[in-house]
Amino acid sequence: MSSLQELVERRAGLRGAAVDTLQAIVSDWQIIADLSFSDLLMYARDPEDGELTVVAQMRPYTAQTIYEEDLVGRSFASGQKPSVQRAFAGGQIVRDGDPDWSTGVPVREEAIPVPFEGDVIAVVTREANLSMVRAPSQLELTYLQAANDLSQMLAEGEFPFPGEEPERELAPRVGDGMMRVDASGVVMYASPNAMSAYRRLGVSENIIGRNLTGFDPDAERVAEALADGEPLDSEVESRGTVVLRRLLPLTRRHHVLGALMLVREVTELRRHERLLLYKDATIREIHHRVKNNLQTVASLLRLQSRRLQSEEAREALWESVRRISSIALVHETLSQDHRQRVSFDKVAQRLIDMLTTGLTAPDRPVVMRMVGTAGELPAEVATPLALVVSELLQNAVEHAFPDEPGTVEVVLERRSSSLHLLVRDDGVGVPEGFSLDGAANLGLQIAVTLVGSELGGTISVEARDDGPGTVAEVLLPLPSAGD
Ligand SMILES: Nc1ncnc2c1ncn2[C@@H]1O[C@H](COP(=O)(O)OP(=O)(O)OP(=O)(O)O)[C@@H](O)[C@H]1O
Numbered sequence: 165m166s167s168l169q170e171l172v173e174r175r176a177g178l179r180g181a182a183v184d185t186l187q188a189i190v191s192d193w194q195i196i197a198d199l200s201f202s203d204l205l206m207y208a209r210d211p212e213d214g215e216l217t218v219v220a221q222m223r224p225y226t227a228q229t230i231y232e233e234d235l236v237g238r239s240f241a242s243g244q245k246p247s248v249q250r251a252f253a254g255g256q257i258v259r260d261g262d263p264d265w266s267t268g269v270p271v272r273e274e275a276i277p278v279p280f281e282g283d284v285i286a287v288v289t290r291e292a293n294l295s296m297v298r299a300p301s302q303l304e305l306t307y308l309q310a311a312n313d314l315s316q317m318l319a320e321g322e323f324p325f326p327g328e329e330p331e332r333e334l335a336p337r338v339g340d341g342m343m344r345v346d347a348s349g350v351v352m353y354a355s356p357n358a359m360s361a362y363r364r365l366g367v368s369e370n371i372i373g374r375n376l377t378g379f380d381p382d383a384e385r386v387a388e389a390l391a392d393g394e395p396l397d398s399e400v401e402s403r404g405t406v407v408l409r410r411l412l413p414l415t416r417r418h419h420v421l422g423a424l425m426l427v428r429e430v431t432e433l434r435r436h437e438r439l440l441l442y443k444d445a446t447i448r449e450i451h452h453r454v455k456n457n458l459q460t461v462a463s464l465l466r467l468q469s470r471r472l473q474s475e476e477a478r479e480a481l482w483e484s485v486r487r488i489s490s491i492a493l494v495h496e497t498l499s500q501d502h503r504q505r506v507s508f509d510k511v512a513q514r515l516i517d518m519l520t521t522g523l524t525a526p527d528r529p530v531v532m533r534m535v536g537t538a539g540e541l542p543a544e545v546a547t548p549l550a551l552v553v554s555e556l557l558q559n560a561v562e563h564a565f566p567d568e569p570g571t572v573e574v575v576l577e578r579r580s581s582s583l584h585l586l587v588r589d590d591g592v593g594v595p596e597g598f599s600l601d602g603a604a605n606l607g608l609q610i611a612v613t614l615v616g617s618e619l620g621g622t623i624s625v626e627a628r629d630d631g632p633g634t635v636a637e638v639l640l641p642l643p644s645a646g647d
């Protein structure tokens with residue numbers, strides 16, 4: 165679908181600040197739709213032939229829409245939509261007396277011109293389905309009156325308010341709770357939701373007829389905003405209840421007539437947010453402790469290995485130390501990341517560092533490096549994969565270079581739904597008759613088991629065909645990027 169900007173540029177030749185003005189309206193006009201129980205359409209006009217194009221559409225949350233279909237991009241020749249044309253020409257709000265039956269239901273349309281630097285750059289229509297109208301309640305009357313005030317402000321360039329950027333997702337809407345106050349701050353109407361919100365904040369008396377500045381927990385700022393005719397978004401907390409409020413002054417020629425106060429209780433939402441943060445911190449703390457415990461286990465094994473006489477037994481313990489340390493590494497990374505995802509490049513690099521420093525026999529210098537990137541992996545993939553890489557690296561260090569030094573590369577390639585990993589060396593190659601199936605030793609058995617059953621991937625270890633040495637190849641399916 166074309167964007168508003170593209171449409172108004174192409175169909176009406178509007179640019180720069182004029183487009184910004186329309187964009188600001190579209191980001192704030194939901195309230196007018198909701199208060200009017202109406203669909204809103206924004207029309208732009210071709211300066212040459214007067215053709216009208218719908219450039220934006222908004223449906224009300226408070227009523228059923230008239231237009232199931234999306235009208236954005238639809239054009240009307242200059243003879244159609246007379247009230248829109250009149251609003252363009254006259255710069256005044258045009259209200260049509262007779263309902264329009266063209267959609268099958270009676271629709272009353274009001275056309276509101278959008279001024280910009282002395283010109284009308286667009287027209288917004290409010291279209292209400294009259295067949296739904298019954299004897300309106302006081303709530304509905306208050307809504308409609310406020311909608312008229314806001315429409316008038318729109319026509320006079322006083323709505324939306326300049327520079328206003330409320331927190332979109334949580335921002336209170338009309339249905340959450342609404343109050344209408346007069347210019348001095350006295351509550352003329354409060355919807356049941358608005359009254360409940362104040363009751364929870366500890367205001368026990370009836371608030372209708374009382375001055376907002378007498379009972380609102382944030383009275384000073386509210387009074388100031390009201391006096392200055394400026395919008396105010398604020399959050400108040402009292403007695404464990406959290407309420408978001410949005411004060412929208414209603415003005416006429418910059419003179420304050422009163423204000424709308426939208427009120428939304430967000431106690432539960434905020435509580436959930438805090439809980440999530442807390443859980444997050446707890447999970448990280450647990451990873452941190454797991455890492456510490458694993459390191460303690462590794463140290464114990466290391467201490468014990470020093471007391472052993474048998475070279476073989478000592479080596480076996482050292483192997484275990486390395487394996488445990490590889491797991492600890494992943495937990496350490498997880499303890500630093502609140503999303504419980506691991507940058508596997510970091511883990512691979514740390515494994516390389518670990519093997520080059522502590523665990524490599526110093527008389528066989530081996531250069532290790534990493535090529536490419538694995539991106540982020542979920543914790544449950546990263547832990548087994550770290551062990552696999554550790555085994556493969558260890559094998560290269562241990563078996564590939566009995567006499568000569570050489571190079572080991574970890575090659576990582578992230579594809580949209582898989583990870584391709586190579587560990588290759590330029591050493592002596594696997595022994596004659598080697599096959600993975602026949603590999604009886606622990607290292608490759610661990611790797612084969614983890615890749616096959618834990619990670620659902622494939623692994624091969626064979627002689628390189630592009631030179632001397634061995635290449636181990638691992639292919640893992642991954643949930644596609646982004647989820
Ligand atoms: N990169 C390599 N270069 C040369 N030979 C290798 C390489 N990787 C594996 N091998 C051969 O494959 C055999 C099996 O490896 P595996 O890791 O299963 O056992 P290991 O390394 O001998 O013992 P462990 O890993 O249990 O300590 C090795 O003994 C070695 O002969």
Ligand SMILES: [Mg+2]
Pocket residue numbers: 555558559606607608
């Ligand atoms: Mg091994």
